[in-house]
Structure formats: C-alpha cells, structure tokens
Amino acid sequence: xxxxxxxxxxxxxxxxxxxxxxxxxxxxxxxxxxxxxxxxxxxxxxxxxxxxxxxxxxxxxxxxxxxxxxxxxxxxxxxxxxxxxxxxxxxxxxxxxxxxxxxxxxxxxxxxxxxxxxxxxxxxxxxxxxxxxxxxxxxxxxxxxxxxxxxxxxxxxxxxxxxxxxxxxxxxxxxxxxxxxxxxxxxxxxxxx
Amino acid sequence: xxxxxxxxxxxxxxxxxxxxxxxxxxxxxxxxxxxxxxxxxxxxxxxxxxxxxxxxxxxxxxxxxxxxxxxxxxxxxxxxxxxxxxxxxxxxxxxxxxxxxxxxxxxxxxxxxxxxxxxxxxxxxxxxxxxxxxxxxxxxxxxxxxxxxxxxxxxxxxxxxxxxxxxxxxxxxxxxxxxxxx
Numbered sequence: 001x002x003x004x005x006x007x008x009x010x011x012x013x014x015x016x017x018x019x020x021x022x023x024x025x026x027x028x029x030x031x032x033x034x035x036x037x038x039x040x041x042x043x044x045x046x047x048x049x050x051x052x053x054x055x056x057x058x059x060x061x062x063x064x065x066x067x068x069x070x071x072x073x074x075x076x077x078x079x080x081x082x083x084x085x086x087x088x089x090x091x092x093x094x095x096x097x098x099x100x101x102x103x104x105x106x107x108x109x110x111x112x113x114x115x116x117x118x119x120x121x122x123x124x125x126x127x128x129x130x131x132x133x134x135x136x137x138x139x140x141x142x143x144x145x146x147x148x149x150x151x152x153x154x155x156x157x158x159x160x161x162x163x164x165x166x167x168x169x170x171x172x173x174x175x176x177x178x179x180x181x182x183x184x185x186x187x188x189x190x191x192x193x
Numbered sequence: 194x195x196x197x198x199x200x201x202x203x204x205x206x207x208x209x210x211x212x213x214x215x216x217x218x219x220x221x222x223x224x225x226x227x228x229x230x231x232x233x234x235x236x237x238x239x240x241x242x243x244x245x246x247x248x249x250x251x252x253x254x255x256x257x258x259x260x261x262x263x264x265x266x267x268x269x270x271x272x273x274x275x276x277x278x279x280x281x282x283x284x285x286x287x288x289x290x291x292x293x294x295x296x297x298x299x300x301x302x303x304x305x306x307x308x309x310x311x312x313x314x315x316x317x318x319x320x321x322x323x324x325x326x327x328x329x330x331x332x333x334x335x336x337x338x339x340x341x342x343x344x345x346x347x348x349x350x351x352x353x354x355x356x357x358x359x360x361x362x363x364x365x366x367x368x369x370x371x372x373x374x375x
Contacts (some may be wrong), residue, residue: 012351047239053271063259067240071248075240082241093307121271160214 002078010084013184014106015095016159018148020124020131022169022176026117027095029177034184036091037084041102044079062152074188077105077152103159115180116163119170121145198273199374200296202344204286206305206332207337208313208330210355210362214306217283217363222370224280227272229265246336262290266290270298288341292348302373303348304366312356 013030017023024040029037044062051054067075072083084092097103097114106112119127125134134140147153160166165183169176194337201218203211218224227364235250240247256264266283273281286292286303295301307314317333346352351369355362 044239048236051235051239052268054261054264054267055258060260066255066259070251071240071242075242076243079239 009187010089010109011091011107011110011111012084012109013093013114014097014103014112015093015117016103016114016156017096018124018153018156019094019144020127021117021119022127022173023117025173025175026115026167026169026180027093027191028171030095030184031093032181033177033181034091034093035089036093037087037089038093039080039087039094040082040096040100041076041084041094042096044076046085058147060148062168068070073099073101074105077102081105097159099155100159103162111191112134113165113184114163115165115167115183116160117167117169117176118160119168121148123170194258196302198281198299200283200295200299201301201370202283202286202301202372203306204292204342204349205304206313207307207334208316209306209308211284211306213359214304214355214362214366215282218280218282218367221367222280222321223278224282225273225278226277226282226284227269228284229269230285230300232265232268243312245337247352252266256336262288266291266294270294273298286342286345287347289306289348291345292345300373301351302351302369303318304348304369305352306355308350308355333336 013034013036015023015027027038027040042061045061046056048064049060054060055066056087078095084094094106097106105112125141128134128144129136129140134144164187165180167176167179199261201224203214205211215224215226217224228247233252234244236252237244237248240252242252249289253265269283269307283295284294292301310327314325314327314330315331316325323329323333350373351365353365353369
C-alpha cells in the first residue's frame, strides 16, 4: 500500500455513512472545528471525470469501480493517501468509506477514529430529494432503494458495525455535532495530543 | 485567414514516423501537439500509479471500455476550445471512433503515414534491446496495441510514404497542410 512517509503520525478520522446520512455535513463541520483536511474517496473519481470532461453523473462515477479490477482494490486508497500527503494537515477527515480495505487503510494510521453516521431511510431519501437527486414520487423512492443495493453501497452497514462511535442523524444537527466532537476529544485525550 | 481551428490527425503504424511528423508541424506551422499519452500521464499521477507504458495502456483500455472508444479524444478536444492556436496536431489516432470524435468537432484532416516493413525493421534495430528482425517488429507492433490503425488508411485525406529522407517527409507534410488550409 502506498503510504506517505511522514504521514503515519497523522490523525485520520474516517466517516462511514449511507447516502443522505449527513456524512459530508458532519465532515465539513468537524474540519472547521479541528482545522482538519477533508477528503472523500469519491473525490478521486470526480477528479478523473473532470480531467476527462465527462458529466459527474452517478452512472459515470459507478462505472469507475472498474479501475479496481484493473489496478487492484487499493487503487483508490493509494490515490487518496497521496492526496493526504500533499495536503499536509495533522488531522484528516476521510469520508465516503465504502469498502473494507478503505476502512482498513484508515486503521493503518497510528491515530485513527471511525465514526458511523446513520439515519432512517425515509429521512435520507428526504435529504437526497432536497438535493434534487431524486423525484418526489414513489418511482423516485424506488430508484433510491435500488441505488442502495449497488456494489458501491452494500457494504456500508457492515462497515458501520466496526466503527468506534455511532451517531444517529435524525434529530438536530447541533446535538450531533456536539456528540461527535466529544467522542473525538475523548479519543485524543486517551491517545495523547 | 479566419481564426477557425484546424485539426490534423496523424495515424500510422509504430515506427512509421508519426512523432517526427508531429514535431515538424509544431516547429514549421506553430501547431499545438496534443498527445493522448500526456492525458494518461495526468490520470496516472492522480491515481498514484507509476507512469509507464503498461499502466498507460491498461488505463486507456479500461476508460475506453467504460465510456466508449472516443473518451480520450473527447477530453483532449476540450483543450482546443480553450486555446488560441489555429492548428492542432493529434498524433497516434488508432481507430475510427477516435477519428469520428475529431471530425465531429470541426475541420479535421487525416494524414496517414506509411512505411514499409523493411524501413520499420531498420528503425527498430536502432532501438535498444532489438535486433530489428521481423519477429521483433511483430512483437513490437503487438506491444503497441494498435490493431486497427491500418484500417484508418481508407479514411485518410492524405497518405504519405515515409521510406525516404526526413526532408522528403517534411516536403510532403507541407504540401498536405497547404492543401488542407485552402
């Protein structure tokens, strides 16, 4: 696995969550509070589509999973680690963990913490609708459910079970933020910072 | 002359002299040389993969497999949109899909560079680790993966035989460019 030489002492916070669970909202908040870098596994795929001048549609993104078959399952991880190295922040937040090896990669850093954020499917669908990703009808809901069973999504609940901390994002954002900050601070106290 | 962009596509088997031709068009006509290899290099760098021929080939094929044969041309053509240059040279067109992608974009002239097997063997013998035998050439062709290149000959606006000297090649290229700019 590609590893930034000096980067092993980075503190990496991994955020696992299904679509619409609020992982990027949480990551954005935490990156401000902890002055951390904020990266997503899927940003590499977005970067590729930008270079190829292709629309960053869901289908185009999902198709890039083929790269794993050609260059090995660590291809995305190696690319992400390269970005972390270039970004040079002491604390890094990594979202969009969808496969076991991606969580394993977070664990290879000496200081690491994995958060699973979940919300009921209805709430998540509601949020995705607001982002204009799905139609507000039963066909839209069916499509959302179908996307949940894609190769890129099915491992998420299983990975969630391995998290150090679980959050439910069905009430107010502020209390979710507070819980996450407390969990991270208590990890840092125990692990020296 | 109006500021309309002219694309010169160059196709031909390995060692036929495509790069030489492209370099000449750059120096003589101030053309912008656009290479698929440079695009692949950027992507390999992003993916933290070593930039070598094997990885470039694998990446090119998987992208074509998922997004269609014209995908790399599509990305490269975008560079021409944001560039003031009038003449663009695309070197190493390998199949009809790539050519069509270029043609859809505007005025495109295909120059096919031909060279005899003997000449290509001779050029190969100057490369490292090669004796320039017929078998070496076959293996080399295979490693380049341009199986459909020869079929492009029938779509060429100009075919240049490059068994002669460099200045003969340059003379022929100049003639093609002048004609296509007319």
